[in-house]
Amino acid sequence: MLDKIKQFASEFFVTGDPLILGAQVSIGLSMIAMIFVLSYFRKWGWLWREWLTSVDHKRIGIMYIICSIMMLFRGGVDALLMRLQLAMPNSQFLQAEHYNQIFTTHGVIMILFMAMPLMFGLFNIVVPLQIGARDVAYPFLNSLSFWMFFWGAMLFNVSFVIGGSPDAGWLSYPPLSELSHSPGVGQNFYIWGIQISGIGSLATGINFIVTILKMRAPGMKLMKMPMFTWSVFSSCIMIIFAFPILTVTLALLFLDRFLGAHFFTLDGGGNPMMYINLIWMWGHPEVYIVVIPAFGIFSEIVSTFSKKKLFGYKSMVFAMLIISLLSFFTWAHHFFTMGSGADVNAFFAISTMLIAIPTGAKVFNWLFTMFRGKIRFSTPMMWTIAFIPCFVIGGMTGVLLSVAPADFQFHNSYFLIAHFHQVLIGGVAFGYFAGLYYWWPKMFGFKLNEHLGKWAFWTWNIGFYVCFMPQYFLGLDGMTRRTYTYDFDMGWGPLNLVSTVGGFLMGVGFIFQVWQIAHSIKFREPDVTGDPWDGRTLEWSIPSPAPIYNFAVLPEVNEADAWWEQKQKQSLSAKQPAKIVYEPIHMPKNSSIPFLMSALWFFAGFGFVFNWMWLTIPALIGVAITMIARSFSYDTDYYIPADEVKRTEAALKGAKV
């Protein structure tokens, strides 16, 4: 009996690696610490009522952002471990298997559990405020989306201490990801972690499309929406077309592994190529899904900090929509070298290059927004300015990669690694950092420390170039991606060492950011204006942090820069605004069902991972029960009385000395 338990434990927990043991111990200790702190300060009820069951889009947004910063830490540690291993030739720091797990989890986490939630966090916080709405269209679904993401991410993350991480690459091509070549549970974690959170992403996409189409303030025609809202809209359109493909693909892979189906195995009539086609039909739009909202953020920031209207609004919208469309015609450029033939390669080479045209036009529009403006160098603007050269260079190397016959030399090499990190860090990460700095006061009511922010900015930026520029040369010198070691006589050592130094410099940048947040919380200076950057869009017209109902009175809109316009008018006419009449506000009630249902999905997924039907079946029954419970709950909303709105507003105005 004892032997059995021991054997089970040795398979269940990942053992034998000092790094992982250290992680296990620190995870255990920090969990104990968390439980202790929450109990000591009696915050369990507060946590449950105010956060875990909240359907308020602003709270959900904040929870997304917290999770994504945690995941940035984890993905970043993965990256630094890889860079340490590659710093020297013939390094013995990591074993091959461990290295393979690390690059797989690094890719999955950074794209799906870092970039996506950071993006959703900003969607949640900003979009309803920008369009003058009181919440998203489906607040309950919004909460469910968040918790599906959260529990999916947790399921994926536990793989590294329990059972073992996936190690077949972030897109898990079969046959490597099939049972025959990856018999462990790692791939099951991959499938279910992504599947559960992917359902949340799809729901978010639907939610925000409806929100943007149906919840805009009176007068806000589509062509008067702020650019960030437009970018969210085009990103969500891509989500609703791309994510179902991912869901189906992973479901088929699961059937292969679980039921012995043969969708992607050659024996039995399947075809691995089908998986590769499907996964990239999702995967390539996915990178545009995460980068388009960054374009929206840059547009807002460039305009605000140049004190000038956004240049070329209409062509910006058009460019974004055309990118959304073109992104679905590029997937085959991921396998130019798989023998598709010249016809197919030529078609996809050109459809890929075409994306450079609208993207280029957007860059010029940003530049000409600054042209004849007054540029202030606050941290959000600094990230935006740094983004332009970084993204333009990364975009150009992307065009080089799209030249099909040249891609035969770039494919799978470090040139490719350098390219996509340049567009994803220079575009997405820089963009979301800029957005985070920009909207931080709206979330929490105080600004982040600018001085530490500039330190973070410079270390990140210098680190970035030191890390990734050498990788272009390594790629041209024949170094392939995912290789865990190389011989001394390849001559790749020095450049890899430089790259590692750059990676750690970015790590220092992250530490500065954490320090910046901690410092700003401790020495916070409340923003009493609600409009610390002299903003242009509606979110700056209300106090920060925004009250639960956002707008006491729904605003009327005539222009894209609605708040700017209002400010101009107010300064022109000295007369007092008419007396405001408050009305009761209709609000959704909190619900514990999203949290519980997603937690049950976690257990169902965990059961599938280990093939424990005794866990999966009850958990799935539980999911069904929560759904039924929700469909029978009629007490889902309430009204905030006009008096209370009036009192809250008076208090908020009182705070505005």
Place this chain on the structure above:
Amino acid sequence: MKKRTLVQAMLPFMMVAIIILLAGCSNQAMVLDPKGPVGAEQRDLIVISSILCAIILVPVLVLTAWIVWRYRDKEGNKASYKPNWSHSTSLEIVWWAVPIIIIVALAVITIRYTYALEPSKPLKSNKPPVTIQVTSLDWKWLFTYPEQGIATVNYLQIPEDTPIKFELTSDAPMNSFWIPQLGGQIYTMSGMAMTLYLQADEIGHYFGTGANFSGAHFADMTFDVNATSQKDFEAFIAKTKKVPTKLTMESYEALAKPGKSGVQYFSSVPDGLFQKIVTKYTNGQSIHSGHVSSESVKETSKPQSTDKTAPMNHNDHSQMKMTK
């Protein structure tokens, strides 16, 4: 003042970085130092497309720096400020048109090169091509020389100035066969035979590698490509024919089991081994998606006298594609 100390602190890092980067550039990177016609054309294409991109890139970088400097919000900056100037049709036409022109130029070049460098297109040469069959295994490369009847593992010897017709497949998760100095890579996939023509113009040792991740010991799938004179190549064949180890179906099965391997030589190869490897995955799928395997197998099976096992399918479409 504080900003200056930051820059000072960064200086040593940046100096070291720049020096090493420059050192890296001065050693020719493999891809930019090709030793064969395919690699040379790819290098030319990389250079041409880089120049085309630079036509946009450099002005944009200069313009960015200038605008940011010129319009900074600083006391005494006399640059004009027009807060509502947000549209100019003529300017927008310019910056939509310029990228369109560049992309059209690049597209024309890309199409030309895509057809010219189609990997299954034979290279122009007065010498007949030498066929080498490549099989990626877990985690090693098997090279068989069907005309010479020998095989090697993780070592490739080829005659210089002669087109080499590589026929590639996989008996493991897919990989990618890449010899950077000779030309671009191509995937090796089970149940499918691909063709790639390469040629070495000079005698020398070239680095070959597997480029697509295929599992645990993927990093060990590198091989030496030794381009020699025709005479030395023939000597290598004769010498290999005398080694005592023969590749039989049994020893192949053992070799195909997951594991690393050093260099190995075999003096003989079972009849139609390569075709057997390709077709072993096609049982059960030939009815549904036969073209995946059969078109390529047909292509590869043509020049071989030893091939009696491969199915001879008639697929005119694929024939057209291959000869384009």
